[in-house]
Amino acid sequence: MPVSRLALVRARVSLPLTRRATGFLAGRHRSVLTGHGQDFDDLRHYEPGDDVGDIDWKASARAGEPIIRRFAHESSLTVVLLVDTGRTMTATAAGGEEKSAVADYTAAVTAYLAASRGDRVALLAGDADRFVHRPARVSAGEIEATLRALEATWSADAPPSDLGVLLRRALSTFRRRCLVVLVTDEAQPWTAHERLLKLLAVQHEVLVVTVEDLDPVGSRAAELARERGGIADVTNGWRVPGFLRSRRRVREAVGRALAERRAETEALLSRRRLQALRVASTDEVVPALVDLMRRQRRAR
């Protein structure tokens, strides 16, 4: 009998992290879930990107600068799980699990948090050829089905990733402001998609969760390779020769290149005001989310 993914997350998240998770929710509500609604919440200065229709003209006249009126979120927000299901996502994550498992778990945690708040959860998953769309649903059963649909998408011989298509789909599908949780891996050509990311960030609140790839010449890879029959690339089947792991200069060069790529990606994402989260295993997902919320709370 399949275990409910939501139940799994609840068992893991709620008990020890109740207080922090509450803080997380509070943070979320302040940052994302404020917006259009019936109940007046507060007034604040207009910032570029805010809806012009929200400007409280009287208050602005009093203050001498644009002030917008915010309302507590009356109805639920839509959380969009935007998941890259390309073949590389079925490879091994830095923690040793499959990256798809980490992506699944990230989606489940996010969905759980959303569901516990009464938000709707939608799924947009795809790669170069395939595309899965589950419209926003609020019931636990439906969300569970959404997560199952995502789980069923993973395949070792899946088509390659295509982040561009996924981002364009998200832009065209969701017009109202949502929380978009983009789950993909680190090695995407981020600069090529910078324009789309910028548009997405303007329209939605975006959280980018990247799953770290296993370093094929690292010590974790060496352990795994000893247990099994070696290391091979999922895309071209290239067997990574073991001697590379024993070359110090190679390991160092790979580490340097990875750090460079990470710095570049982080610079781009922060330039576009995208919240970024890097996880290596399922264990890191919840602490990383909590950590993100804490940072965010301080920032706001």
Add this chain to the structure above:
Amino acid sequence: MSPEQTILWPWVAAGVIAVALVWCVVAVVVARRGRPADDVVRVAHTEHLTRLPEVRRALRWHRIAHGLGALVVLAAVVATSLLAGRPVEREVVAERLATRDIVLCLDVSGSMLPYDAAVLSVYAELTEHFAGERIALVVFDSTARTVFPLTDDYTLVGDQLAAGAEAVGIDLDRLGDKTLDEMSDGELAQVQELLAFTAGTTSLADSSLIGDGLATCALQFDEQGSERSRSILLATDNFVGEDPVYALGEAAELVASRDITLYGLYGGPTDRVGGTEESEYRSVVSEHGGLYFTLDDPGAVDALVADVLAQQAVELDADAESVLHDVPGRWYAALLLGTVLLIAAAWRVRP
């Protein structure tokens, strides 16, 4: 004939290569089966890895090392197979070895003893000109003794001739007057040697039975069934004792009837050259068409050698004997080098 290098057992060499190939195939199959393609750690984005110059350099070196390793293995396998196939040098030995027989027939009677050392040195000089001919030495006084039978062992021939020359080189003029008691140990040893060399050549009654000695020499030849060049080189002074069974002339007849060439070497004192005995000896030898020399004839050896070699050496119908020498040398070196390189490579280059 120049030596020729061949592989003695080419099928063994082929077998080793076949085994190596089978082993290769088995190894590949086992490697494939033992490591199913799906039981690997699957990783993504190795294109970032292979783009790094450090990685490319490492891969290139690794490929070169593997290529060299394969070459070394190939060389070692080839060397092994050739070694297993037994590389030999085939030398076909000419069978003129046994096609000429020469019996050196030496008179060691008392009258000849002072001259025998010189005769033996002529014999020794003579044998140096031969290669492959069989030589025997017979010494006789009243009876004959075979010092060594027909042989092509030139080391033995040389040793025996030298030992004989030493034995007969004894200073008889000085020792002749002494009794055994008066002699020193060295002199006694010399006498002993002489007695040993001439042992069995004297019977109680007679001495210097030259005809009998020559006849005995004529009986030295074996291989009577085959067409061979046979020669006797007789050295005597023809001072005949009493009552031989064969007179010199009769013995020469016997020699001639057995199709043996008789060469004469006069070994007596030079002042007797032209005397009765010497003349008889010369005429008997000349009658049967043999060459005749005196001991001091400087051209004797060359003329004898030329005449013996001029006789048609008849090829024996026996198979040409081929002598095989194993020559593993360079293949062994190649195998050794290959093994050392392989061990070094296995230690240095990991999979």
